Amino acid sequence: MSADTNPAEQYFSTIAAALAGLEIFMRDDRSPLYNQGIAAGIVAGYIGRLENSFSCWRNRLGFAETFKISRAESGFPVFQNLLELENDRRQANQRLASIPEPNELRNEMADFILRHKEFPAALQKQMAERLYLEAVKDGAIFSPFVLAETAKVSVNPKTFRPYYLVHWASFDGTANLPLIYMATVEDSSEAMVNQLVRQDGKLNEQIRIPLPVDGLLNPELAHRFDDFTEMNSAYSLSPTTIATNLDKDFETLHPKQLRRVVLGPFYSAGITENNSVVTEVLSKVRRPANAWLLTWTIQEVFSKSEKPGHRGLWSSEKATQEFYINTDDLEAARQGVSSYEKHALIPHEAYQALYASGETEKVFDGYKVHILSKGQVINDV
Template identity: 70%
Template sequence: MAQSAELTAAERYFDAIRAALEGLSVFLNNRESPLNKHDLVAQTVAEYLQRLTASFECWRNRIGFTERFRISRSDSGFPVFQNVLELENDKKGAAGRLASIPDADSLRAEMADFILRHRAFPAELQKSMAERVYLETVQQGEVFSPFLLPVTIRVAVNPKTGRPYYVVHWGAFDGTSNLPLVYMAVVEDSSGDMVDTLVRDGKLNTDVRIPLPVGGLLNPELARRFDDFAARNSAYSLSPVTIATSLDKDFPELHPKQLRRIVLGPFYTAGITEHNQRVAEVLAKVRRPEDAWLLTWTLQEVFSTAEKPGRRGLWSSEPSQEVFHINTDDLEAARQGVSHYEQHALVPHEAYQALYASGEASTIFTGFQTHILSNGQVISGV
């Protein structure tokens, strides 16, 4: 009985998170979406959202043959990091495990024969079928890994400095906060070879064909080090200004002009998450479980306002240094270590009505840009 209740709760959770991710996808694809005012942000987040959706589809299949699935009930509302690690490990070993499981047609035939002979449900065969479906999904889909390597998606030239600059993104699933994170950076490159190759008459050299997107940083001499840096410096506990400052310090040839971090979550769903009792009590009154959720995310940004020139001397020298702006007039921005931040909340229409009727909406959504999902469309600016 306890196991049945647990599976029911799991199904309710997966229904809710699927609805939330589908709603966020609708929001990102809307040209009027607030995120579309930020160059390339909506497009980039959508790519990681596809990976996250694939991961949840895998986890949903996984509970058909194993009971090991936990979410961060009192923190993020997302799966705990161990599930992400197991998914990554299963992806690597999927081919070998599939080879040891009968094909789908054979399993269906065995299940039908079992039912006819024993007049009972073939639970073990069903688990084998669920494992096969899971492994096939893992093998085919691009999931949200613990760390997703940087990708260069744009190259241009800053006419003021005469340097090429890259727009690079990467992702990470933070193991402490259990939150999916997406990073985007605009980085100028003063490496002599790259300037000579990519810049002509102050503009991008059109004779150089660049098949974007390019895996890793476009500069091949720095690409591996940049991968390593991103892997070591993508923790949620690190503020954006800390990451940007470290990048500026570790790479004299690179000049980070902007760093964005999109934090997906927390996610709230009725009867499962416990990180906000006030929200939980109101969501519990929503009639349809797949509408009893609330998804939040935060866009953080730090940018450089100036570049302090480097100094070369006979006995010592100093590289150039970016001057990052922190909005000290906003206490929350100062706490986050950012120049600017935005908090967003996506909620189904029925859940928003319940929150509004309870008198809690204004309190819960204070400081958030609120977006309501209704009949397959997202209404912003509520």
């Protein structure tokens, strides 16, 4: 998409409104993740990263020529934009050193206007680039891959193993979709069991753990875990495949639950072309700022049982998980999950337009619909 002022501004305004609305929904006590401990807060943190990224991209248009989105599919930026953002983050200090300080630029701009009686476009671009680089350097952005973090530590009273709630994120370069992962993983490594589990089977509170911890809590496996998650976070892999691979690749790690939140597709009138019915109806919404629709899917797979391992004289076998896939639900079986939920968030004005067109049942079949109205989310429509 060309960085033409009107469509670009509309896209950034609508995606900003959608992400802000999604954050409101995630923090609502009726959210499906709200009652599951800190899961909603984790997702909200990644939404914040996305918001920062979009803010940076918006600033980047002040000196860059183009910004491309996946208009016909996800409605999110194409992967190249994330690579450029990450590259700019790494080079920010070096590039900032070659750009004058803001006050110096302002003085130069004022002097240019007085002497030439015209707008200092080149200086304005330098100022825009400086503001962009400062924002990229200092803010947490949604990188192509966001390394894992341990958010919670506890002990399974049945197995007497410590378990971690670990989360990470990736932006799928093929589907152009942001993906958020959360996994509950038990750790049977002798060192961690001895360190974290008391004799009564409870968490050793004398061990101070400054949560959140960067990476997997087990330091001996942290780098391997980062490598694994980076290689196993593609949208094309089902949650069950990822959990099974994790179970196979780590002898002492036992994944009990894996949850994936797939953000998108996103629809914006006059910008995206990913659904003809939605596009046509949204084009009739009076205010362009309300002509959008954001969807997301929550997928989950959990272990229904564990096959015990054994150590023998000639061979040994690790404990393995048996993951539950709901074969009674064709869509769950297709996705390779125990369960899933499809959600849609839409402004009140856009929902009214869909309702008036008689298309709500067709567009929202299988979705839980949430309407954004006056800064609040109305659920279960």
